Amino acid sequence: MKIGLLGFSKVGKTTLFNILTGAHVTVDKYAAGRAEPNVGVAKVPEPRLDRLAAMFKPKKTTYAHVDFLDIQGLEKGEAKTLDLKEMRNVDAIAHVVRAFRDDSIPHGQGPLDPRRDVSNMETELILADLEVAQRRLERLELNIKKAKNKEDELELPVVKRCLEALERETPIRELDLTEEDVKKIRGFAFLTAKPLLVIANLDESDVPKMSDFVEKFGLESYASRRRLGLCAISARVEEEIASLEPSDARAFLDDLGLKEPAKDRLIRAAFGLLGLVQFFTVGEDECRAWPIRAGAVAPRAAGTIHSDFEKGFIRAEVVTYDDLVAAGSIAAAREKARLRSEGKTYVVKDGDVINFRFNV
Numbered sequence: 001m002k003i004g005l006l007g008f009s010k011v012g013k014t015t016l017f018n019i020l021t022g023a024h025v026t027v028d029k030y031a032a033g034r035a036e037p038n039v040g041v042a043k044v045p046e047p048r049l050d051r052l053a054a055m056f057k058p059k060k061t062t063y064a065h066v067d068f069l070d071i072q073g074l075e076k077g078e079a080k081t082l083d084l085k086e087m088r089n090v091d092a093i094a095h096v097v098r099a100f101r102d103d104s105i106p107h108g109q110g111p112l113d114p115r116r117d118v119s120n121m122e123t124e125l126i127l128a129d130l131e132v133a134q135r136r137l138e139r140l141e142l143n144i145k146k147a148k149n150k151e152d153e154l155e156l157p158v159v160k161r162c163l164e165a166l167e168r169e170t171p172i173r174e175l176d177l178t179e180e181d182v183k184k185i186r187g188f189a190f191l192t193a194k195p196l197l198v199i200a201n202l203d204e205s206d207v208p209k210m211s212d213f214v215e216k217f218g219l220e221s222y223a224s225r226r227r228l229g230l231c232a233i234s235a236r237v238e239e240e241i242a243s244l245e246p247s248d249a250r251a252f253l254d255d256l257g258l259k260e261p262a263k264d265r266l267i268r269a270a271f272g273l274l275g276l277v278q279f280f281t282v283g284e285d286e287c288r289a290w291p292i293r294a295g296a297v298a299p300r301a302a303g304t305i306h307s308d309f310e311k312g313f314i315r316a317e318v319v320t321y322d323d324l325v326a327a328g329s330i331a332a333a334r335e336k337a338r339l340r341s342e343g344k345t346y347v348v349k350d351g352d353v354i355n356f357r358f359n360v
């Protein structure tokens with residue numbers, strides 16, 4: 001899974017990239033970000049897995065991961081011309097919006113106004129997609145005129161729908177497309193078809209009132225949009241947290257009234273927006289979180305561990321995370337009849353602890 005950090009220039013994308021992935025890419029007040037994108041990996045923090053690891057004391061604990069990609073900042077009007085090809089093969093876009101005040105750092109978009117920037121970036125992405133959709137439509141119509149091809153004829157109405165939406169300034173992610181429709185347009189990698197996470201990079205002084213950011217910046221109308229998430233972080237404060245010893249970091253978070261670093265919430269928000277849930281496997285050797293698509297059935301989930309598990313799937317022994325923690329061990333959960341035996345059609349839930357039975 002890959003998430004692309006996108007934003008206007010000097011909003012703190014690379015600073016945030018460093019925090020999320022533990023990288024040390026240099027950031028500069030005035031120099032523009034480098035042309036080559038930065039790529040890195042972030043662990044998906046999972047307190048439930050921490051707890052399971054404390055219970056099973058495994059040799060190894062393995063968290064889920066997401067990849068982050070950081071590109072150079074955009075100026076208004078550039079999305080169409082730059083093509084943003086790196087952003088076309090990510091699974092979700094994270095739009096980093098400047099909400100910190102610092103007169104010494106240039107801000108090409110004018111006075112601080114996160115709402116304007118969110119709206120302008122949406123327009124940028126819509127314009128970039130419009131180009132692609134228009135070109136595709138012309139080509140399809142031409143093809144159909146020349147030689148009637150069934151596939152082209154089936155694709156035409158989907159592309160038309162996308163184009164009409166874009167002309168109404170509606171991002172494709174808000175359309176009701178079937179799985180079939182989505183397959184037909186996958187090749188064009190529309191930017192507005194991807195889930196969008198808006199990340200407000202807050203001023204340090206706003207951190208104690210962090211949860212008010214939606215109202216403060218007038219982002220209410222975005223809060224209910226489909227497949228769009230909003231979250232806030234102060235890259236400056238997170239930098240500081242990351243530089244502290246764990247016990248000092250804890251005290252610092254307590255002072256700010258925060259339960260966990262905002263980066264942890266941010267990564268989980270991105271993960272949820274991708275439509276992923278996690279199940280766990282436990283044991284003395286390894287406790288592990290496995291990301292799967294929400295709605296996946298048990299054999300499919302087994303297949304993420306090993307294809308043999310899917311092919312030879314017999315049953316899944318499932319206990320919920322809460323039941324397992326309450327019982328204290330798998331054996332105790334079984335005694336309390338909390339261990340269920342599920343078959344091929346069972347839809348795996350977030351937080352299920354599973355042992356797969358299979359033959360090879």
Ligand SMILES: Nc1nc2c(ncn2[C@@H]2O[C@H](COP(=O)(O)OP(=O)(O)OP(=O)(O)O)[C@@H](O)[C@H]2O)c(=O)[nH]1
Pocket residue numbers: 007008009010011012013014015016027028029030031032033034071072073074100101102105201202203204234235236237
């Ligand atoms: N005060 C303050 N400064 C920040 C914050 N986040 C980033 N900065 C500073 O803003 C400047 C630009 O940060 P970058 O992370 O390079 O921003 P960027 O969006 O990657 O910039 P480009 O890639 O050039 O578009 C640096 O001097 C950072 O230290 C913040 O939350 N508060």
Ligand SMILES: [Mg+2]
Pocket residue numbers: 013014015032033034070071072073
């Ligand atoms: Mg940068």
